[in-house]
Amino acid sequence: MTMATVRRISECFVKPLHDLSQEAKQPIYFSPFELLFLNANYSQKGLLFAKPTPTENQDFSISTFLDDLRGSLSATLDHFYPLAARLATRKQENPPSYVVYIDPENCQGVKFVHATVDATVEDIIASKDVHILVHSFFDLNNAINHDGHTLPLLSIQVTELTDGIFIGGSVNHLLADGTSFWHFMATWSEIFRSNERDGYSISRPPIFKKWVLEGSDPIINLPYTHEEQFIERFESPKVRERFFHFSSASVAKLKARANAECNTNKISSLQAVSAFIWKCVTRVRRQPNKSETICRLVVSNRSRVNPPMTENYFGNPIQSVSATTTVEELMVHGLGWAALKLHEAIKSHDDTAVKKLVESWLRNPIVYKLSGLFHPNLVHFGSSPRFDMYGCEFGLGKALAARSGFVNKADGKMTMYPGREGGGSMDVEVCLLPVYMMELERDEEFICALESN
Template sequence: MSTTIKASYTVIPAEASPNTPLWLSPSDQVARWSHTSTIYVYKETPNHHAIDTMRDSLSKILVHYYPLAGRLSWIEGHRLQLNCNGKGVVLIEAESTKTLSSYGDFAPSDTVKMDLTPTVDYTQPIEDLPLLLVQLTRFKGTKQGLVIGMAFNHVLGDGLAAIRFINSWAKLCKGDVALDHSEMFPFLDRTVLNSSTRPCFDHPELKPLPLLLGSTNTVAEQKHEKTAVVLKLTNEQVQKLKQKANNGLEESSARPYSTYEVVSAHVWKCATKARGLDDVQPTVVRVSADIRSRLNPPLPRNYFGNALAVALTPTCFARDVLLNPLRYGARKIREAVELLKDDYVRSQLDFIRCQERLDSIRASYLDRGEAKNAPFYGNPNLTIVSWMSMPVYEADFGWGKPVRFGPGAVYPDGKAYIIRSSDGDGSLDVSVHLQMRHMELFMKFFYQDI
């Protein structure tokens, strides 16, 4: 292993915080209880006192984000409780014998995860697992940049909640804002998502997805080795895809397809082709959306928790995805996104709340991407997530903004993330996680079909 741990600190809130359980919403309850790994890559190298500044500012920001310093526990055998007990988060200082450039484009891999993100020991009881671990890794040489790796327990919150916390911490670390600034304070009352009504929609997105023809379960598909790539789309390539999908719409009143709809349709078509699916193989895409502004009344913008809802495209045959123009897939993606209005989202939350057990709908895979009593969303299906609107490049701790951000681990088959490039020129980084046997063809089609 090329990375050596130089120091590890348990950081607790700088002031006494509430010692009480925090109610978890249905959206929190079905989030996986393992950690999401992400990495921030910086070209600049701070002085060696940076870790002390990070510790001090982390302790101060935890006064307001005190749930991060808590621990989870199981109640009723299958539901989770967040105990705000102030046990603290973990901050690690590490040193690598490698250079920053040796990691190439930092595509998720076992090496990236092992070297650059904190290791979470899942053999511990859940009551002992820190909910946030942060690793600062310096590289060989005096000015070789650094990587901050985050392991953030998904029950605590969604991507936007995590990013808001990290950006607030970074601003405090840099000295940009005072602690009384409104951005520093999260909205922690998750009971705004509580209800006592019955679901009024069917919610196929929370039920088993189409299986490969001839299969009765997903066991064989889950056993295939997974890999991940980061594929760059220049602004010119993005515009070319959008032009292809929107060709002919100019003369109608139809709203042009968005970047997310078009790029997702392109990923769907390329994956369907690379997987070699039968013509009549049913396939769907799961989409997820931030519901903060989709509810009526809307949630506070600084709501700290999981404010996500998922929806499915209509079930399509592989031949229709492949043989129709790109706008076919884009239209199906749009139909899924448009489901996520106030009534549907609240019904989904009620559907989750009414389940006797959550095992069949909770995404609880471990970071290596191995399913653990969890639903399978891979071949012949996909889950495509947009991180395009998240302010991921604002995490300036005092040594400049990150030059790259993305997942730090290989996730299960069929997952894709669309991320704005740090260049700010309209280009995108598309992080795609597929079975290894399909990836080479996928990469070929991804650029060939633009």
């Protein structure tokens, strides 16, 4: 196809259906987990649907659909009202103090964009690499979380294809991790399908009360007086982005192989697949044997702290765990050895470890700069195949594919998705420098695992 262009038709701001209560207007302060990431880009995830044909639904109208989306979004924001707010900061010169929080009273709304493109669903799905158009299916492509002082904390872009509809969300990563974003999307879809807007009682109300380390102040003073002291806008090298599908059978085989090699049954499917990709990517990078290689996984702390947070905790309570070894060690040992290292790293990230990390940060609070987080031989796994992405249907039936935007990508960044067919299958969006992607595409062990069924 000739290169199409995404054209913006309209944009507006959607506010909660009802005025906020006095309680809901109170500032919401961030936890240590979240303040670390003021420099990170917004998180971008979305779903590609088939547009109903006249045979399936002769009454379908894109204008009516958009009206229903906006109406149900407004009703959803009654429950997820912080997404319609903006960030605010209190500054103090002496001693230096920079307090960032959500100001629900500044309720300017969620941005809602309608766009069109002369492209088909097949153009997007059949593309070997992630189609370049997908990046234009999301708004706020250059925003970092700190920009939420002036930019919307959530922007929804609905892009109409010739025979499809893509619903993409760009959410400020201080507010929401993957668990919280897909909680919001599921609730929005639930309200959309209910056809009830006023006073609808949702199945999973979000919890906005922030986790606070016992004995610490819920209001965190960062040791700055101006954003220029910590803001960094990082541009990572251009990478190729490609999806690889692991069927339920191939996942099961990798899990069984990893456990058998270690004479155990405690290695999970996710750990086995992650370890397999770590080994394959490290092999194709051809780094020196004595050089260090790192596998990093993002984990939610909801169930790791004691007492645990509810799964309905709305925020970004994530940290990362890592397994580190040399290229030589990783290559001479089997899949089970690598998977067990990941299992042990995750298992050791318990209540004590989480609170120790938080205590350490509170003694010297800093904001991460993304340029310092990357390593030439890093494999970094984000998102999760456990998220119920395909449960969000918006009256269009099951999505045909899930995709992400171009932000927060770098060489070695892996994004995990559930396979559309379920059953434990997984899709992995692999981001690598072009030379490494070319090698991975012809790596015999990697390709054989994908073809396993």
